[in-house]
Amino acid sequence: MKLVVQVKLLPTPEQEAALEATLRACNAAASDVAATARGVGCYRNYDLRRHAYHGIKDDHRLGAQAAQHVIKKVADSYRTLAANLTAGNCGKPGSKRRRKIETNPITFRWDAAQPYDARMLSWRHDARIVSIWTVDGRLKTVAFTGSADQLKALATHPIGESDLLHRDGMWFLHATVEMDEPQVYEPDGFLGVDMGIANIAYDSDDTRYAGTALNGYRRRQQRLRQRLQQKATKSAKRLLARRRRKETRHAGNINHSIAKSIVTEAARTGRGVAVEKLTGIRDRVRLRKPQRVTLHSWSFHQLAACLVYKARRAGVPLVEVDPRYTSQTCARCGHRDKRNRPDQETFNCRSCGVVAHADHNAALNIAARGVVGWGAVNRPHAA
Template sequence: MFSTSVGAAAYPTLLPTPEQAATLRAVNAAACQVSRQAHVLRSFRNYDLRKHTYTQIKDGYGLAAQAAQHVIKKVAYAYATLHANIRAGNLGKAGSARRVRAESTPIAFRPDAAQPFDDRCLSWQIDARTVSIWSVAGRLKNLRFTASAEQLKTLSAYRKGESDLLYRDGMWFLIATCDLPDRPVRVPDGFMGVDLGIVNIATTSDGIRRSGKALNAVRHRHRELRRRLQAKGTKSAKRLLKQRRRKEARFAADTNHVIARQIVTEAERTGQGIALEDLQGIRDRVRLRKPQRVTLHSWSFHQLGAFIGYKAARAGVAVIHVDPAFTSQQCSSCGHVDRKNRLDQACFSCTSCGFAEHADVNAARNIAARGETGWAVSHAA
C-alpha cells in the first residue's frame, strides 16, 4: 500500500511476500543495534553514527549500502525527535520518572517498524501497477500493488522523495511522499469563524453546527468495550482488543475529513477565509472533572484543524489562527465580556445589550471578527 504526504493521501495495497517481512525484521534489528551504540557513545548525529556503525550493520545484517545508510539516518532522526521532546518538556520535568526512563534507555524499534526507501532501493512502474524493491533476499521485481485511478494519477504526477515500507494490521503499505503545489491564496471577502468543541465538533459563524453526539457515542462505546475486555484478560479478549485497535481513530479521522471538506468547500464557494482558534496547549490549560478530562483528551481538535488547513491550502482559501481567550464569554454584538453572559453550554445572553444566540455560534462570530482584524494587521500595506 502507499499513502502520500505533503498535501495528499492515497492508499494502494502492496501485495505481500515473505521477503518483505524478513527485510523489516533485519533493518529494525540493525536499527536497535545502532541505537544501543549511539546511547553508549552519546553520539547521535547521522555522520558520526555512520563512522561507528555502517560497516558493522552492513555486514552483520546483510544490508545493502543504501539500506544501511537509511537505518542509521532513521536512528539519528529518532534521537533528534526524542531530544526535541525533552527540551520542550513533553516528557516531564528534569528528574521525573518518565523523563529519566527516556534518557536512560536506548530507543527500541519494533520488528515491523517502518523503513524508508529512496529511488535507489525502490522504483515504481505506475502503468503496470508494480514496484521493484530491495530486500535482504535480493531485488524483488514486478511486485504488484492495488490502487484507485485517482491514487495512481496523484502518484504519477506528484511523487517525490522517499517511500516508507510499513506493515500494519496484516497489510503492507508503501507510504509515498507526494508534493502537491498549493493554489495561490485568494484575498478573502470576510472570514468564516469556526468554533471547535466537544458537544458540537465544529460550529461556523453562519450558524451551522456539526454535532459531536455520534462521535462521542462511538468513543463511549469503544471505551466501555475496552474496559470490559481488559478486565476479562483472556486470550480471546486480548485478540479482540488487537483487532479493534485504531478503529475508533479511523472513525474519528473520517468524521474530521468530512467536516473539514464541508467547511473548506463553503468558504471557497463564498470567497471567505477561515478563522480558527489557536488551541495549542489546551489540555494543559483547561481544568476539568475526571469524566470531562477523558472526553477532552480523546478529542481530535488538532487533527480537524490540520485537515482544514491542508484542504484550504489546496483550494487557495486563506486560514488564520486567532487568540481564543474569552470568545465564549464575549458578546459578538456589542463586545461586552462577562462570564455571566454564558448561561450554560448552549445558551448565550449578553448582560449588557440583551443579545441572545446559541453559545457556539456567538463564539464562532467572535472568532470570525478576530480573523478579519488579524488578517488586516498582518497584510497591511
C-alpha cells in the same frame, strides 16, 4: 505541497517473507545504532555515520542506501525525543519516567516503518507493480493497489521518499508526492470555526457539526473494551485485536468530512477560514476525572490539520487566532464578562442583551479576529 499517499502491497508468500526479513534487519540495525548513539553521545546524522555505518552494513546485510536511511531514522528519532523532553511530554525533570527515557537508548519494533528512496524503490504504474530492495535481493514484481484518487496522484505527480510498513498483517507503502499548490486568493471575510467537545465544530454561518453521535460512539466503544478486557478469554482478545483502531478510523473519517465541508463553503463564498490556536489546551484545562477521557479522546488537532492541508490544496486562506475569551465576549457589542455564558450552550450578553448559541457567538468572534490577523500580516501598511 507534499501529500502522503497510502497504497496496499499484495505480495506473494515468498515476497512477504523477504519484506518481513528486510524490516526485521533494518529495525534491528536501527536499535543497534540507537544504542551506539547513546553510548558515544553522538546524535547528528552525518557524525553518527562514522560510528555506525560499516558495522550495520556488514552485520545486518544492508545495502549502502538502506544503512544510511537507518542512521537517519535514528537521528530523527532522537531529535523528536529531544523536542518532547523540551516540551515536557515525558514527565517532570527528575521524575523516574523522564530519567529512564533520558538514559536508555531508543528501541525499534521489528515492523517499524523503513524509508525508501528512488534508488531502492521504483514504480510501474501501468502494470501496478513496484520494484523494491530487500535483504534477499530486489523484488521486481510486487503488486500494489489503492483508491482511484491515490493511484492517479501517484501516476501524475513526482514521487519522493516512501515508507514501507507492516500493520495488522498487511503491507503498505506511504509515498510522498509533490503537488502544485494553488495561489491563495484575497479573502472577502472569514468563516470562523469554533471547535469543541459538545459540538465538534460550529462555524460563523450557524452551521453545527454536532459531536453527540461521536461522543456516544466513543462511550459505547469504551464500555465494550472494558467488558472484553475484564472477560480476558481468547475469543475476547481476538475481538479486541479485530476492533483495534476502529474508533480512531471512525473519528478520522468524521474529521475529514467536516473539514471538507468547511473548506468547500469558504471557497464557494470567496472567504478564508479562521480557526482557534489550541496548542497546549490539555495542559491548561483542569477537569474532573470523568471528563478527562472525553478531553483526551477529542481529536481537535487532527481536525485542525485536516483544515490546514485541505485549505492549502484549495488555495483558501487560513489563519489561526488567539482563542482566549471568544466564548465570553459578545460578538455584537464586544462586552466581555464571564457571566455572559451561564451554561455550555447559552450566551446572554449582560450589556446589550443579545441571546445566541455560545458556540455560534464564539465562531463570530473567531471570524472577526481572522480578518484582523489576515490584515496585520498581509496588509501591514494599509491605512
